[in-house]
Amino acid sequence: MLKILCVLVTLWSTYLMAESRTGQTPPLWTSESWAEAIKAMPKGDVQRGEHLDAKAYCATCHGDKGVAPSRNTPSLAGQDPLYIYKALMDFKSGLWHIDNKSLGMHALTLPMNKQDMADLAAFYGVQVRPHQTNAAAVSAPPVMAACTTCHPASGDAGPAHSGPALGGQSVYYLVRQLNAFKHHRRNTDVGGLMGSMAQMLSDKQQEAIAKFYAQQ
Amino acid sequence: MKRLGLYGLLLLTSHFVMADENSFTGEVYVNPEQYQGDPPISGKMAADTCSACHGTQGRIFNEIFPPLAGLPKATFIKMMMDFKTGKRPSFIMNNIARTYTQQEIERMADYFSRQSAKPWFVKSEKKA
């Protein structure tokens, strides 16, 4: 059942890709270019970030203080600010383009400069990350050993900004992203690491991993 | 309140009917509760007014407009009522939610909760 859903979602996204119009693809991240970008990141201001969050109506999809009200959108609360900053840059450049939802984020990031992005990142960074309290306990699948270096089993962000926090995201969202990495529709990963990791995962494994992180 | 700003103020004054010097740009708002005595609009009839954006039976996925099909009744009602009262600010949905009565929202919730959560099937042909 879920497999069919995944296939449908995949087909569907392919179709959406075909209809999208982002024009030129920006260059992929290398560890060198990413190190440069980190150096150039302005210091974020939480208060300005809160103001921007209200002005851009982020809460419509990402919820109050970054806790998403639906499975479609990721929660941003408690996320590694560097990841948020990068995500916003990737939406603006068009590198993060999976489907038409990306076009919404692309439109919203067009008016943002780097300072705005850093401010928003700082604001979400200080919020409390959501935890799924009512989910049935799922144990970590063996294949997850490969993930935990950058995405600790606690669900928090990886050490030294190695990976974003995955805890508390919806299963639906996590599977969607894994699929996007797997099929190279999301190419925002530095050095193509997530793409090659996701390649190795079966649908069942993706599902198990997503279920585990969702409940953290 | 402060967060909602001017627009929030406008949302809170829900009974206004404004005339404008120019009929093309004037704002009209009749509180839908005034139509409560009319014959009820079915959940499907009301829900069908959403499908141009949210897809047939609310089954478009991964777009700016999220799918509505298969949403638990309570979730849909809470979202729409939060949009309607302005508690959840949105560029588009506040005015749309205000057009329906609470009973209509409940009937729509009932309709959408009974629709398949599967995406409306993937198009088999690519244009002409």
Place this chain on the structure above:
Amino acid sequence: MTQISRRELLKLLGAASIMGGAALRPVYGKAAAKVVIVGGGIGGMITAKYLRLINQDVHITVIEPDSIYTFCPGSNDVLVGESISDFQRTYQHSKDRYQLQMIADRVKDIDFNRKQLKTGSGKKIAYDYLVLSPGPGFVFDNIAGWSKELADSKILHAWKAGKQTLMLRDQIRAMPQGGVMVIAPPPMPFRCPPAPYERASFVAEWMAQHNPRGKIIILDNNPGFVFQKQYIKYWKQRRAYGTDKASIEWISSTQGGAVTQVDARNMTVRIQNGETIRADVINLIPTNTANRLLIRTGLTQGKDWAAVNHHDMSSLVQKDVYVIGDSADFNIKTGYLAADQGKVVAQAIHARLHNQAPGQPLYVNDCLAKAGKDFGMTLTETYREREGKLQLAQSIQRPLSSEPENTFMRHFLVAAADNWQRSFRRDVFD
């Protein structure tokens, strides 16, 4: 097979096929009604699809002469470079999935007593219920010097997306540097009220890049227009509106802007205040009325539009006839509303086939329009019905003039407008 078991079977079949995404397989009873829909546009195709989704025991025929449909929503984007194929669909998919009989023909006459249509090729088609959604009729002879022939060749309207859209695009591209384009909206009501101004706004944006000294003059039959405050504000910010450097000028009907005469050879128009304006591209949008078929068959009773009962969009003149879209008497004419009307009619016919009264309708017009690549707008408009008549229950535009400038909203609503068009095309044709 008894009526009940057959219906149950249908229900099962129908449910299974909707889930699986396969074609809906109707099982027609002997007494299955014949619903004939004239016009394969938004109104017609929505009616066909939404009727089939709730009823597998009805024959549905759509009569449409063209083999490719071009959506009007979004077609202004084609004028400035988008590919027209993004906005086009064939009928094959709807035909297969919703088991429609598609007839590529034109309706010539309707015999309401015999409940029969006559087509251009001489075919006779019987109906139990007739849905008319043939688009608007265009009037050319109220502008001296204009004709249908000129409208098809040189003084274009591009008010039915397709061939003319591409021709007008080419005319805009061929304009000399510093050239002038005239856009002349007809008197309200006409198909898609913001579209002439959106068109002007898009072309001005395109000109800023490709023809920086070019100019657009809107010669209006109306004193004002929808989203006027937002457009004017945007034009002041971006197009030096109101100054002598303006790339858009708007002459309202109160300033005598209505076009009275066109000279296609010298490329000039004369307007009501006596001025003569020379232009390189003249885009006259004809006065809209009900489609000529409805005028010819008496459904308009000498008026501009076909009178309908807004409870179910049924004709007030002939029995078992429904009129939707551009031809119907409805305050505003948009694709969104045509779709709403089609959904109402599908439910009304379904109800009547089950000897029930049609349910209470609701008409919502949630319009998303653009002024440029960085400025989107939205209008929420709702009509309720009481005793067969429409009541405007809501009409609110955003961004509101009272709310502070919000660049995020402007940008987001552009993406939302594009997204709406994509979703809408799927709601109509998938």
